[in-house]
Amino acid sequence: MRVMALALGGCLTAKPAYGLTEDTGGHITYILGAMRALAAREDVTAAEIVTRLIDDPSLGREYAAPMENVGPKLTITRTDSGNRAYLTKDALAADRPNFTSALLAHLRSRDVLPDLIHAHFADAAEVARAVREEFGIPFIYTAHSLAKDKAAACVQGTDALGLRIALERDAMMAADCIIGSSRDECERQIQDYGPIGPGKVQRIRPGIDQAPASSADIAKARTLIAPFLRQPEKPVILAIARPVRKKNLTALVKAYAQNPVLSAKANLVILPGLRQSIEAGEAEQVAVMRELADLIDRHDLHGRVAYPRQHTQDDVRGLYGLARQLRGVFVNPALIEPFGLTILEAAVHGLPVVATCHGGPVDILSEIEHGLLVDPYDTKKIGFAIERLLSNDALWQALSSNAEAQITQMDWQAYAAAFMDLSRKIVSGNPAAPESVTPTQLLVCDIDNTLTGCREAAARFVRYLAARPDMAFGVATGRSLVEAQRILREWNLPEPAVFITSVGSEIYWQTPGGLHYDSAFNDRISGGWDADVIAGCLADYEFLRPQLPIEQRRFKRSFTCGSQGAELASTLLREAGLPCKTIFSHDKLLDVLPQRAGKADAVRHVARALGIPLGAVIVAGDSGNDLEMLESHKAAIVVANAEPAVLALDHKPHVYVARARYADGVIEGLDALARSAGKCAEMRASAMEQAA
Structure with a gap:
């Protein structure tokens, strides 16, 4: 496949x-990292980045070169x-029509x-259209x-933002697919x-340069900031x-x-871009630099704050390494941060962070667990969070260790x-191949720690399912649709015929034209x-804390609490006489659903829609939000790594508790159920012969 990346803004x-x-x-980091990784793949014959040609000696002659070879199969065309x-x-x-024509x-x-x-x-999307x-x-x-989040933060003139918002909306409607980096971007922003059709928005986590700072990088960083600091x-x-x-x-x-x-x-070190002087640059840049300089002067911070004019990428890497070496903290106080690449860069170096609670950092910190979230509008809370990390050695070390252990999952490959x-499905125009065999059985599995957990087991499950065209496959998960698709893709698991998401409060069907929301179940x-x-009804109780807004769905309200709080x-x-049910799982997650929602009811709805008898339905799971589904259906598989409350179902005759963990446990259960069904069939046949 030949892939073109298109970006009009910036100096690339x-x-x-x-x-x-x-x-x-x-x-720019995103585009270069993504395209380098694509160019390295055997199934990519060419990777090309297209941008504007800029002839401005003050920026650099390289931006005026019509063509630049970046590496094997990767070029930049200006x-x-x-x-x-x-x-x-x-x-x-104003320049976009001419660029498009060219x-x-x-x-x-x-x-x-x-x-x-x-x-x-969005400007590149208009050209691509x-x-x-x-x-x-x-x-x-x-x-x-x-732009909508920027408008909410009031960081720019509303007229310009209004035009950008309209352009972004047009881009979303026109695109064949939208890729976001964080849950916040995909599910809120x-x-x-x-309204955007289900399945059109996909989350793919960007990679990050995993190269740590060398001793030479760190030494160079020390030299860069030394002139500013009395006690470096x-x-x-x-x-x-x-x-x-x-x-x-x-x-x-x-x-x-x-x-x-x-x-x-501590010393404060800020790298506020590149500049010739405080008075040089675009208007907003000059205004911000003036204010920074004024604050440093007004509060007599000279000798404690460094803000060098120039730096290289080696300097940046060295500063992360130096901050880690000195047991410091990285801070991203943005009013809104769409993703948060610098937070990942800090994690590469084992550097704990304090980050804005608005945008992508919420996802990053929930996954890597290497920092604290703060309200960017509250300077006292920003200061207290930094102080907490600098003053608590055990906390600093735990967050640093988390960063080093978890960052490896953020990989450009x-x-x-x-x-x-995703691209193969878009280019082929066939997002899901139709079933060639009418299914006679339905298998519905939880995802996390049922199908995931062991990559070798997941691969065996894929092969097992491929040999069973008579078995329709669905997933039932507490995750949202976007996250369910991401996890299946990251684990190379098959795309199901049906997604039951948000703890059984939403159903999406796979069709040749894409995903379809089940309004009948709605x-x-x-x-x-x-x-x-x-x-x-549940407000103002200290034992109940609402989960993040992104976890709240039309038919699901989610909280965190202990088991007594759930009861x-x-x-x-x-x-209060409210027609609803509660689902408690993972010792801390409480979901409140409509009375007729939940994984068990959703699976029954799917079976009816497929015309498959409930006796031919098999379910598999591991956690508390699977309990109702496992108890309600006639053939259930519990994997060996399940929660204790789920393993306690082993006394029920319809539940098979596997000895194997993760997806191997599902395979073991399916084989056991098949043997049991075979024996029953033999017994029925023998009884019929004797009766004859």
Whole structure:
């Protein structure tokens, strides 16, 4: 496959100077990392990055080169729109028609065209849409940073943001697929733009450069900041961000100045992009730099704050390593952070973080567990969080260890594999092959720790299922649809015929035209359900804490609590006469669902829709939110690694408790049930012979 990445903004080269302009930031890292990984794959014949040609000696001559070879099978093509000046994001709009015309003309002259375009930002998506109209080439859209959240944070003029919001909405509607990096982006930010068909938004976690800082990098970083600091041996509070309002760097300086413990115990090091002077650069950059300098001066922070004018990527890596060596902290105080690449970079170096609670860092910290979330609008809380990490050695070490252990999962090769899996379906126009055999059985499995947990076992399950075309396969999970698809893709598990998601409150069917939401099940469970009444009934109880807004669904309200809290919540709802049920799992998660929802009822609904008798349904699971499903169906498999409450079902005659763990346990259970069914068939046949 030939893949083209399209990005109009920023200064893009094989060795970029991050912060050179206000839009030369994280998306450049993303594009280069993704395309390098794609180019390294055997199933990719060519990877090409297309961007604007910029002829501005103050930025660098490399941006005026029409072609740049990055590596085997990977090139950067710079299209000349007729305006060779560097243009800011807002100024790009006027140049876009000319850029589009130039790119179309260039493609017409080619003998071989790309099979797929990956458009980065909405302006590139508009160009990709024009390419698709002429050449039929499908495109994927990645937003990176959405204007609606910026508007909510009031970080830019509303007129410009209004135009961007409209352009982003058009891009989402037009794209063949949308790829996001975080749950927040996929399930909140993008969904805020209006209804988007199920399955169109996919989450693929970006990779990260896993190379740690060398001793030479760290020594160079020390030299970079030494002129600013009186006591350079103190722990470092490190921040790396472009000097724009949304990055909220001034709040970090205020937090440092207002907290006497911090200003006495640690140095503050900020890399606010690249600059020739405080007065050089775009208007927003100059304004932010002036304010930073004024805050440092006003609070007499000279000798304790470093903010060098220039730096290289080696310097950046060295500063992460130095901050780790000095047992410091990395801080991302952005008003809204669409993803949070720097938080991953800190994790590579085992550096604990304090990060904004708005956007992608929520997901990253829940998965890597190497830091604390804070309200970016509260400078006192920012300071207290940093102080907590610097003052608690045990906590600092635990978070550092988590970072080193978990960051390896953020891998560009894994990203490329997932991207190609999606791309093949988009290019073929066949997202799901129709069943060639009418199924006579239905297998519905939980995902986490039932199918996942052991990659070798998961691969054996894939082969097992491929040999059973008579068995329809579905999943029933507590996860959202986006997350269920991501986990199955990351584990190379088969795409199911049906997704039962959000603890059995939503059903999605796989069809040749894509995923279809089951509105009949929606109608079936909606009677008497009022999520606001449920939330109100359980409000103001200290033992119940609502889970994040992203976990709240139309037919699910989710909390965290202990087992006694779950029992009390169930009692409160019952005494209030509310038609609902509670599901408690993993010793801390409480879900409240409509009375007729849940995995058990959802599986029955699916079986009826497929015309499969309930006696031919097999379910498999491991956790508390599988209990009802396992107890209610006539053939159930419990894997050996299940929670104690689930293993306690071993006395029930219809439940098979496997000796094997994870997907091997599912295979073992299926074989045991098949043997049992065979023996029953033999006994029936023998009885019929004797009767004859």
